Amino acid sequence: MFSGIDLGIDLGTANILVYTKNKGIILNEPSVVAVDTKTRQVVAFGEEAKSMIGKTPGSITVIRPLKDGVIADFDVTTDMLRMVMKKVGKKMGSSVRKPNVMVCTPSGATSVERRAIHDAVKNSGAKEVHLIEEPVAAAIGADLPVSEPIASVIVDIGGGTTEVGIISFGGVVSSNTVKVAGDRMDEDIIHFVRKQFNVLIGERTAERIKMEVGYALIPHTVETMEVRGRDVMTGLPKTISISSVEVQETLKESLLSILEAIRATLESCPPELSGDIVDQGVVLTGGGALLKGMQEWLSNEISVPVHIAPQPLESVAIGTGRSLVMMDKIQKVAR
Template identity: 70%
Template structure:
């Protein structure tokens, strides 16, 4: 498939929850949920992104909505390739240029295996690109958060994505030490679903759980209780039911995942070479990814790890911006 690109340089953040495309000239040109609607009878892709997400839980039996990426890596190669082709089509329309094939930088979790990275590269190359490079997610996040990654100074990045959380210490253009844990927005949503099911005998969907997390989800800090009415299906009677949830109970439901995240940060900081430890006290920790926006996250981490904690200027888009910017010094990064 030819897309008539003209020396285009684009960065792709192929995320578990959202796929973002960054263009050097226009910034973020696409931000779509990583969801695909497929007709199981014909294997035809019916919708991707926001259209497909709006169909979740509302489709007839012959149409399924799938998330082809799980825990930051490709779980379904064929569907991911189809999704990428559609995304590249949309991106070419947005850029509105008569283009040749683009050079693409795509990010991969630092904990991904060589097989998983090869799958990501193959999926991108199947879209007919000129060159495809892979960059580690925390490094892309650091570049996108305007940190000085090429200097011999320690930068700590905590990228809380949909499927994984990456904690990395970056210095001199490379990752010094890193932890990747399978805790992220999806895990928090699942914790909320399980809590509502156990406490109220009600089943709620993923989209409702996400709304609860964003509106009344809190990191383990003191706060004034907020209430939220949600609807779900009663497990006993099978009928729709409305319940009122409190932010304190949602905070409790998220606590276990939060503590695992904190442990990953502590272990990474303990692995830091002594020479770089002083920098961390000065520079602090930078949060990126959607999880950085959870209520109270910044204040809670500041209290727990006793170093400054900053949120990137645009945490949701930091990785995508970093992938696009990284192409100008990708050779140097790959040597590192």
């Protein structure tokens, strides 16, 4: 039996990642569960449940228990976390008994939402639960000097929310959260394809379109891809061709909302720290950082250097794990 182990959990809207000091990221699964509609029991979790989206019989429903970075369904989230702990235990080669857990929360979360995250993690078998604000965790994971009196600007574009934070001395000086991120972009693509081509596509197809031919608002060489969906008029399968220019135009509104949040955060930054931002620039983390042309576009728009974190998808999880060791320095944000 393992006891007193430290885990860092990134409880994301799109993915759950678990980090341990010795092994790094030991679990990275979609935050999706398949639930039996009669018994409300969770029958599958993660990649297995995600592969069921849009393909289940009436007795099983596939849901995301987390919405916009916070818990939408408490019981299902607790069940999902129990399965996470079980899986982590198997990977560690023994049962993880009563681990100390650091879990991230959106900086804009209310005290009720924070409490729900704390209780769900506690109920899944944790000994001690500490909360850390997501921008701080992302900054630690991106190797930024968070405990120094230097402004570190982090933009974490996740699945449900985009978090923008200016961090100095281990605390958040200024932050903004917008409920516009990867999921909203996927929805934009689904609506566009339906409106333009009269074809219905699912979440997974929309995500694939975004990853393959999605571009931030920069000039680029036009690319096209073939997409299969269901014709709204005939109900039969149909193949269409979609171009990167069409996808770019579709994503425009969401990207401008993210830019607005970054600008608003930078505008509310104390003048003393503004000089650091010009030198240090802005660091992007989260899946949205990987959208083609994102770094170049943002750099042009805000006129400061923009960098992508070494491991953008894992930064928050790495930061939550590392922050357990540096608790005293970030006491202001860890509850």
